[in-house]
Amino acid sequence: MAASEQVEVELKFDVDPGHVAPDLRALPGVVSATEPETFSLDATYFDTENLDLAGNKITMRRRTGGTDQGWHLKRPTDIPGARRELQVGFDEARADGEIPEALVTPVLAITRCRKLDPVAVISTTRTVTRLLGVDDEPLAELAEDLVTAQSLLPGGHSQQWAEWEFELLSGGTTKLLKAADKALRAGGGRSASSASKLARAIGSTPTVHKPRLSKRPTALELVITDIALHRNSLIAYDPLVREDAEDAVHQMRVSCRRLRSVLSGYPTVLDAERTDHIGAELKLLARILGDARDSEVQLELDQSLLRGENASPELLAALAGAETRNHDRAIRAAHAAMSSKRYFTLLDSIDALLASPPPGPDAELPATAVVDQAIAKSRKHIRKAQADLADLTEGSVEWQEQLHKIRKRAKRLRYSIDAAEPLNKKKYREIGAVAKKIQSALGDFNDIRINRAHLAAIVADEKLAAADMFIVGRLDARLEADAYRAVAEYRKAAKDL
Structure with a gap:
């Protein structure tokens, strides 16, 4: 209409x-x-x-x-x-x-x-x-x-x-x-x-929940403020995803992950028995949105790789055609999920959580004490994953999967620190900046890894002409060099963690 x-x-x-x-x-x-x-x-x-x-x-x-x-x-x-x-x-x-x-x-x-x-x-x-x-x-x-x-x-x-x-x-x-x-x-x-x-x-109507932090906020005040912020972001991006606006899927997925990270990063601030189901539903929603986002990333990467190359229509179709179809299917799946009763129940549960937060054992502790504890715990998990990485053969499938695990843990640390932004602590911002660099470098590496696997599958199919196969080889070499640079950037940032 x-x-x-x-x-x-x-x-x-x-x-x-x-x-x-x-x-x-x-x-x-x-x-x-x-x-x-x-x-x-x-x-x-x-x-x-x-x-x-x-x-x-x-x-x-x-x-x-x-x-x-x-x-x-x-x-x-x-x-x-x-x-x-x-x-x-x-x-x-x-x-x-x-x-x-x-x-x-x-x-x-x-x-x-x-x-x-x-x-x-x-x-x-x-x-x-x-x-x-x-x-x-x-x-x-x-x-x-x-x-x-x-x-x-x-x-x-x-x-x-x-x-x-x-x-x-x-x-x-x-x-x-x-x-x-x-x-x-x-x-x-x-x-x-x-x-x-x-x-x-x-006359008067109920309004959107906008919590305020006190001068010396408790852990519960900080967590609820952050949940409200990302709940409102989730609601704001919903209609943009439905109309396929640029970058909307990515931003809505980020809102889901941030909401979930607050719940998992500060598990003792809220009553876990009454909030675990919200985290599980957010994880599912982020995965559904992730399918669409991952195909978007691969399409963008394919387009940037082919820029300046004299690729045939067959190579263009092999690189972008299947990914476009995957993206269209993923968007339809996201739209269906976002029109389901399950999705609306999740939103109702988040609103109920904000209206009446179920306090956990650390709810009344000073916010800074709980943030310090969360940061220390996340850094410990990252260092453990880095130690395990050192025992693996560089370049192996297991080594690449371990880098992916480190990226996810760095992202969790970053989101936990982002929740503490209202506290305006320089030490939090410095650690958060390092976590962001690690996440970004390893995110690039993971995107490259997926795209190289895609190129390998195209070559294995043996349907391209020799000239196109040569182009694919050149693209893979460029991606390999980009992967080395991404790992080098990660290692440089990791020294400051």
Whole structure:
């Protein structure tokens, strides 16, 4: 189903009903203004019984009237005063039909299996004046709204109010926005009492959990703060993975691994019996996402290797064709897993953990004491793995697998230290930097190892022409040299651990 998305940047003000807006034609860059035009807008807003969308500052509505009637989904952005608006017109989805899938999918990580029902109806009499620049370029719109809202929640009531909305259009600038803010406040506008019409209609709602650290945080405070951070990251990347956005699979996988690393790296801070199942589910989800991510990495590596080579279509197909098919299958598997009840149950379990953390035996210890203990334990495990590596024949399969084990342990150390970032300790950052270098070098080595195995399989298949076989040999030699460099970088970094 076709949908369009844009970022809207607007100002919102409360005003007294009937108060006339000031003339904005004197604002910087404005040459003229259109005649005011009045519309009647009728909107029905949807949310879950728990108001999950409102709690995340998201609105979903079906609106008739005006120039953009249809289904709308508005979500926050990192830009102050800006929101992403996804629209599906009534030519694509009926006004009296079900909510379009294009609006439901981006918020599945928030709504999960919960039903979306009407929570408010809002009618607006809107008078719009458009500000124009040179050559009638649209700069901004001023909407003077008279609003009548009816909450459909238990105990909800109706209310009326007036407000102004000033929205930048394609030619608008930050300078114009600042000038409009000043002029509208001088003309009688007051800071908006609510972020949106829906928020004012239904009143207070639960909000996303944002724990705060005290000046001398306990281990439990630190761990819960980090879990909340990565939970929010996981939720943020979910819709991006569903739309196959660049690097989204990688970032969502990292969020899973970081969440799991906090649980495994600080096992005595929370009650393990009540959190082990979360770690196991996160491990499974990371593995599913990992299949897609690994194929992405191999595709990128293949493309970089072939750059400048006169490869035949057959070699291109042998290198990238199978990997592309693998990636497509892995993405479909990830999407299926992310639409399953099991996935939504995992998200519910993380939210329940944040809302009511089950303390472990070390929960009330100072955060620094527990971090020091976790770092010491991780470094000990890495050094043990390095000692075992020394007993293996360099280049053997067992030796390569041991390097992979060291990489995973370095990553666990790094994530444990990242959790301690709010403590702002220089010694933690220094150790974390070393762990990152080890992880990065051995990660490169592992990617190279997988790609060399892929090249070996292509050669064993004996279907390529002699010229292509020569290219494959040259690619393998380059990868072998890269592998030596990666191991050298690891050894250099390991001296500082």
